[in-house]
Amino acid sequence: MSMLKIENLHARVEGKEILKGLSLTVNAGEVHAIMGPNGAGKSTLGNVLSGRDGYEVTAGTVTYNGIDLLALAPEARAAAGVFLAFQYPVEIPGVNNTYFLRAAFNAQRKGRGEKELDSMQFLKLVREKLKIMQISDELLHRAVNEGFSGGEKKRNEIFQMAVLEPQLAILDETDSGLDIDALKQVAQGVNTLRSPDRAFLMITHYQRLLDYVVPDFVHVLADGRIVESGDKSLALKLEEHGYAGIAASHPADPRQAGAAA
Amino acid sequence: MNSSMINESSTSTTLRDNAEVAEVLGRSYAAGFVTDIEMTSLPPGLDEGTIRALSAIKQEPSWMTEWRLEAYRHWLTMPKPDWAKLNIDPIDYQAISYYAAPKAGPKSLAEVDPALLETYEKLGIPLHERAALAGVAVDAVFDSVSVGTTFRKQLAEAGVLFCSMSEAIREYPELVQKYLGSVVPTGDNFFAALNSAVFSDGSFVFIPKGVRCPMELSTYFRINAQNTGQFERTLIVAEEGSHVSYLEGCTAPKRDENQLHAAVVELVALEKAQIKYSTVQNWYPGDENGVGGIYNFVTKRGDCRGDDSKISWTQVETGSAITWKYPSVILRGDRSVGEFYSVALTHHYQQADTGTKMIHLGKYTKSKIVSKGISAGRSSNSYRGLVKMEKGAEGARNYTQCDSLLIGKQCGAHTFPYMEVKNPTAIVEHEATTSKISDDQMFYCRSRGVSEEDAVSMIVDGFCKQVFRELPMEFAVEAKKLLEVSLEGAVG
Numbered sequence: 001m002s003m004l005k006i007e008n009l010h011a012r013v014e015g016k017e018i019l020k021g022l023s024l025t026v027n028a029g030e031v032h033a034i035m036g037p038n039g040a041g042k043s044t045l046g047n048v049l050s051g052r053d054g055y056e057v058t059a060g061t062v063t064y065n066g067i068d069l070l071a072l073a074p075e076a077r078a079a080a081g082v083f084l085a086f087q088y089p090v091e092i093p094g095v096n097n098t099y100f101l102r103a104a105f106n107a108q109r110k111g112r113g114e115k116e117l118d119s120m121q122f123l124k125l126v127r128e129k130l131k132i133m134q135i136s137d138e139l140l141h142r143a144v145n146e147g148f149s150g151g152e153k154k155r156n157e158i159f160q161m162a163v164l165e166p167q168l169a170i171l172d173e174t175d176s177g178l179d180i181d182a183l184k185q186v187a188q189g190v191n192t193l194r195s196p197d198r199a200f201l202m203i204t205h206y207q208r209l210l211d212y213v214v215p216d217f218v219h220v221l222a223d224g225r226i227v228e229s230g231d232k233s234l235a236l237k238l239e240e241h242g243y244a245g246i247a248a249s250h251p252a253d254p255r256q257a258g259a260a261a
Numbered sequence: 262m263n264s265s266m267i268n269e270s271s272t273s274t275t276l277r278d279n280a281e282v283a284e285v286l287g288r289s290y291a292a293g294f295v296t297d298i299e300m301t302s303l304p305p306g307l308d309e310g311t312i313r314a315l316s317a318i319k320q321e322p323s324w325m326t327e328w329r330l331e332a333y334r335h336w337l338t339m340p341k342p343d344w345a346k347l348n349i350d351p352i353d354y355q356a357i358s359y360y361a362a363p364k365a366g367p368k369s370l371a372e373v374d375p376a377l378l379e380t381y382e383k384l385g386i387p388l389h390e391r392a393a394l395a396g397v398a399v400d401a402v403f404d405s406v407s408v409g410t411t412f413r414k415q416l417a418e419a420g421v422l423f424c425s426m427s428e429a430i431r432e433y434p435e436l437v438q439k440y441l442g443s444v445v446p447t448g449d450n451f452f453a454a455l456n457s458a459v460f461s462d463g464s465f466v467f468i469p470k471g472v473r474c475p476m477e478l479s480t481y482f483r484i485n486a487q488n489t490g491q492f493e494r495t496l497i498v499a500e501e502g503s504h505v506s507y508l509e510g511c512t513a514p515k516r517d518e519n520q521l522h523a524a525v526v527e528l529v530a531l532e533k534a535q536i537k538y539s540t541v542q543n544w545y546p547g548d549e550n551g552v553g554g555i556y557n558f559v560t561k562r563g564d565c566r567g568d569d570s571k572i573s574w575t576q577v578e579t580g581s582a583i584t585w586k587y588p589s590v591i592l593r594g595d596r597s598v599g600e601f602y603s604v605a606l607t608h609h610y611q612q613a614d615t616g617t618k619m620i621h622l623g624k625y626t627k628s629k630i631v632s633k634g635i636s637a638g639r640s641s642n643s644y645r646g647l648v649k650m651e652k653g654a655e656g657a658r659n660y661t662q663c664d665s666l667l668i669g670k671q672c673g674a675h676t677f678p679y680m681e682v683k684n685p686t687a688i689v690e691h692e693a694t695t696s697k698i699s700d701d702q703m704f705y706c707r708s709r710g711v712s713e714e715d716a717v718s719m720i721v722d723g724f725c726k727q728v729f730r731e732l733p734m735e736f737a738v739e740a741k742k743l744l745e746v747s748l749e750g751a752v753g
Contacts, residue, residue, distance in 0.1 A: 050708050053700060078710035090705035094723030103719060104709035111710060143723065160709065 001066060003028045003199050004168055009060035010224075011041075011048050018044045020224030021060070026168070029196040033210055034203045035235065036221035037243040042203045043087060045221070046172040049201075050084040051077050064168065078104070079111025083166030085157040087173040092144040097156070098126060100144045101163055108164065129162045133189050151182035158189035169193070170201045175209040187212030207235040296379075302361035302489065307354050309333065312458055315360050319427050322434055332447035332457030339451045345585055345614040346643045346675055350519070352556070357521060359459045361489040362403075398423055400464045400480045402493065412476065419475050421505075422467035426494050429465035436467055440498050444527035444564045444591070452558040452585075456525045460494035463524070468503040468534070477733055479508040484520060484544070484555065493524035499534035501567065506537040508736055519547075519582055524559045532567030532594065537575070539732055540588075541740055544580035546747075549638075551610025554582025561588035562618075565597030565626075573600040574617065575731040577740040579747040582611060587645065589618035592626035592657070599628040602728040604740070606721075606747050607640030607672070616646035616677075621654035621687065630661040633725050636672035637748060643675040650687035657687040666724050667697040668717065668748070718745045 004026040011019040018041045026032055036042050048055045049062065051074035062069040069077060092100065106116040117125065130137050135155060145153050154174055161169055171190070175183055190200065190213050202215065210218070210232060218234040219226045222243065228234065303314060312333055316326040398412035400423065416423050422433065429437050447457040464480040484491045499505055522544060528536050538561075547554025557580070563572035574588040590599030601617035619628035628648065636642040648659045665674035680689050698720050706716035721744055722729070729737045 052704050052708075074704065074707035075710050075712055078708055084708050086705065086708075088701075090699075090701045092702055092705070092720055092723055094726040095719055100706075100709075100719065103715065104706075104711050107712065107715065108710035164709070 002026065002063075003065060004069075004201075005061075005063040007061050007063075009045075009048070009062065010058045011044060012056045012058055013044060013054060017058070018224055019048065019060075022221070022225055023060075024219065024226060026199045026201065028167070028199055030217065031194065031200040031202065031213065031215045033215040033218045033235065034201060034221050034226075035205070035207070035218060035238060035243075038205075040221045040243075041224045042221055043172055046084055046087075046170045046201070046203055049077075049170055050074060050082060075107065076111060078164075078166075079108045081167030083161050083164055083169045085154075085161060085169065085171040085174050087176065089145045089148075089153040089157055091146045091148075093146050095144050096140075097142055097144050098123070098140045101126070101160060104160070105163060126163060129159065132192060133159055133162050134185070135159050150177045151179065151185075154178060154182065154186055155189070158186055158193075162189065162193060165198075167197065168199050168201070170203070172203045173205065174202070175204055175206065183209065184212060207239045210235050300361050302358050305356050305358045307357070307359060307459070311359055315459060315461075318360060319430070321427075321430055324434075324438065325430055328442070328447070329458050329460075332454050333459075335448040336451070336454035336458055339448070339454055342451050342585075345645070346641065346677075347583055347585060347612050347614050349556070349583060352519075352521060354455075357490045359490060359492070360461060398476050398478050400425060400478075402462050402464075402480060402482045402491075415475065416478075420469045420472050421474050421478075422465065423478055424465055426460070426463045426465050426496065429496075433465070433467070436498070437465070437496070440496055440527070440529055441494075442527075444529060444562050445525050445560050450560060452523045453525050453560040456492050456494060456523050456560070459490075460492040460525065463493040463495040463526075464497075464507075464509075465495070466497040466505060466507060468497075468499045468505045470500040471502045472500075473503065474505040477506050477508060479510065481510045482522075484522065490521040490523065493522070493526075495524070495526040496529075497527070497536055497538070498529045499531065499536050499570075501531045502533045503531075504535045506539070506733060508539040508541070508733060510541045510543070519554055519556050521556045521558070522581075524557075524561075526559070526561040526588075528561075528563035528572055530563065530565050530567060530570035530572050530597075533569045534567060535571045535573075536563065537573045538563070538588070539736060540574075540576040540578070541732075541736055541743065542576065542578045542580050542584070543743055545582075546580045546611050547582040547609065549609045551582070551639075554611070555580065557581035557584045557586065559584075559586040561586065563588070563590045563599070565590060565592050565594050565599060565623075567597070568594040568623070569596050570594050571598040571600075573598075573602070573731070575600075575602040575728065576604070576615075577728070577732070577743065578603070578605040578613060578615060579743050581613075584611075584613040584615055586615045587617055589620065590628065591620045591622065592628060592654075593622045594626075595623040596625045596627075597623055598626070600731075601628075601630045601632070602731045603632045604635070604725045604728045604744070605633070605642055605644075606635040606744055607637070607642045608747055609638040609640060611638075611640045613641070614643045614645055616644045618647040619649070619659055621648075621650045621657040621659070624653065624655040624657070626654060626657045628657075628659045630659070630663070631727050632661075632663045633728055634663075634665045634674055635668065635721060635724065635744075635748075636665070636674050637668040639671045641673045641675070643677060645677040645679075647679040647681070648689055648691075649680075650682040650684050650689065652683045654684045654687050657684065659687075659689045661689075661691045662727075663691070663693040664724070665693075665695040666721065667695065668721075714749075717748060721748060 002025045006024045009019050009022040034042055057070055102122045109116050218230055220228040312329050400410040410424055445453050448454050468474055530536050544555035544557055565572055572590045578584055592599050599619050605613045605615050607613050632644045634642040644663050650657050663676050676693050678691055703716055
């Protein structure tokens with residue numbers, strides 16, 4: 001069984017149709033890159049999958065580990081193992097990062113009927129993760145994203161992902177706005193977390209990230225559908241010809257290209 | 262240089278219209294029960310006879326009776342204040358009973374009526390010293406009288422006087438006479454004058470020179486009887502170099518009628534003395550339709566009478582239908598320090614008009630104001646503050662930070678900061694923000710697995726952190742829980 005099966009997904013935002021029949025299949029252990037021009041629907045896909053308000057699904061289905069993902073509230077999706085690394089991580093003033101993460105971690109465990117960790121146990125886990133991810137523990141003492149630089153915010157997202165250990169991680173333009181050092185660090189974090197049980201959906205503008213996190217599949221999203229799928233070489237082709245070239249070769253493809261199964 | 266500034270900003274705003282939020286706020290007021298106990302009370306009505314009767318019941322000396330009568334006569338001449346941003350239904354002062362007390366009367370703790378002990382037990386304030394909160398002495402005021410004070414012996418050994426005001430008037434008349442009304446004069450304002458005429462009970466604290474009070478002192482105010490008003494009067498005197506931390510808590514049963522709580526609290530800090538006064542106010546706020554609840558009209562003022570003294574007010578206000586309260590500090594002594602940390606939360610139809618006054622008279626005096634207002638439902642929450650730098654306030658400084666958080670789209674937050682600066686060397690800083698819990702914050706929390714309700718409490722808690730830090734530890738936890746309960750159903 002596939003981990004994630006998206007079929008003919010149509011979604012609207014503020015009355016405007018953004019996703020127009022998107023289909024995609026993702027198996028455990030795979031890394032998929034979703035590329036495409038501005039306005040193609042990349043971020044919409046991430047938001048629909050994680051359940052953000054204001055995104056209205058008008059047709060199609062999303063099946064995650066055999067269940068109807070769209071029927072779940074955002075917090076239930078999180079408990080089921082779906083994680084969204086935000087393009088713009090949100091500041092929560094005055095709320096300690098560790099406290100926030102423990103609340104999230106325990107809420108997810110509770111949602112799965114697992115035992116919650118006390119603060120000592122949790123701190124131990126966090127310290128291990130910091131070490132693996134090579135992140136300074138100064139991050140723990142600050143308020144959630146408050147006053148963080150762009151790079152720090154993205155690193156914090158990856159760190160949260162490391163602690164929460166999702167099955168399906170959706171990275172929404174995690175590479176945007178990062179200098180090369182920060183990009184490498186984030187990429188290394190992602191590579192550390194790659195595992196046969198986990199799948200990644202990396203939404204990105206640029207092929208640059210893919211130099212560091214090598215995807216199993218690359219999909220081109222244009223005008224609300226996946227118009228072409230391939231391996232890493234597709235990303236390079238895109239780099240060369242631009243999105244315009246790809247889109248031109250797929251005028252309103254009625255088959256709505258599916259991903260590799 | 263004379264400069265003054267008046268600034269008013271109003272914001273009514275929108276938030277989420279999520280039905281789930283409305284649900285969250287549905288949890289009930291846990292302190293809303295009524296204790297069935299035999300009461301002695303004066304019939305409703307107010308005239309000089311009522312005051313004489315009240316004073317007689319309390320076996321007061323004649324100077325006290327005269328003091329009350331003078332305040333009453335003054336009160337008759339005063340107009341009701343109408344400057345606050347509050348809608349107040351007219352109060353019929355003749356319909357209120359000005360004295361209600363459990364029939365058994367105040368005795369030693371060991372003889373307190375079990376029904377009363379049970380009441381306080383239920384409220385989480387055990388009065389048996391064995392079970393009492395570690396390191397906290399409690400004076401329990403039930404309607405018009407104090408029903409018991411814990412740890413008095415231990416405190417007396419340290420030289421600290423902690424008892425009910427009624428008792429202090431009988432036992433320590435010279436101290437009471439010296440300080441009562443010295444910070445808030447009888448004619449200070451309409452409600453202070455009324456309080457001076459009819460005050461029932463409250464706490465008296467006296468910390469002698471050089472003594473650091475060995476434990477937290479606290480008073481727990483409970484309104485139980487119907488159609489009564491509670492007129493609390495508290496006086497805290499800290500002599501030279503002494504130190505005290507005091508906390509008050511308040512609850513009342515759920516009733517459909519509004520009840521009046523008009524209190525006066527006076528603090529006096531002599532040279533190098535420090536008083537920390539914390540309030541967790543959870544009077545019955547009325548129901549979700551705005552029926553019932555306490556009118557909380559309070560005058561609280563501290564006088565930093567000596568050089569290098571310090572008075573710090575910390576308040577967490579979640580209860581009452583209407584709150585009208587401005588704990589203030591007169592910075593008389595040179596280098597004295599005044600602080601005001603406040604969290605005021607309003608929900609449903611609650612109204613709060615609260616803030617502080619910092620009156621700088623002495624040189625190099627400093628004050629700091631941190632106010633956090635949270636509005637939900639259809640409530641209205643105003644900060645009103647005055648910072649006054651008098652001519653002699655050489656090198657004085659004030660820092661004010663005033664933040665409002667809005668939850669829902671039908672609430673309002675208002676800020677009225679007044680500043681009067683008469684000394685050119687004084688520095689006044691004011692910062693204000695208004696924010697709402699954003700959809701982005703909610704989604705961020707939920708996408709991490711945190712429920713909507715927990716997300717709101719977490720965000721509100723983060724917003725209030727600066728103030729909670731100032732509360733004694735046990736009460737910070739309490740305050741946090743109280744905010745959670747008060748916000749139930751606010752999300753959405």
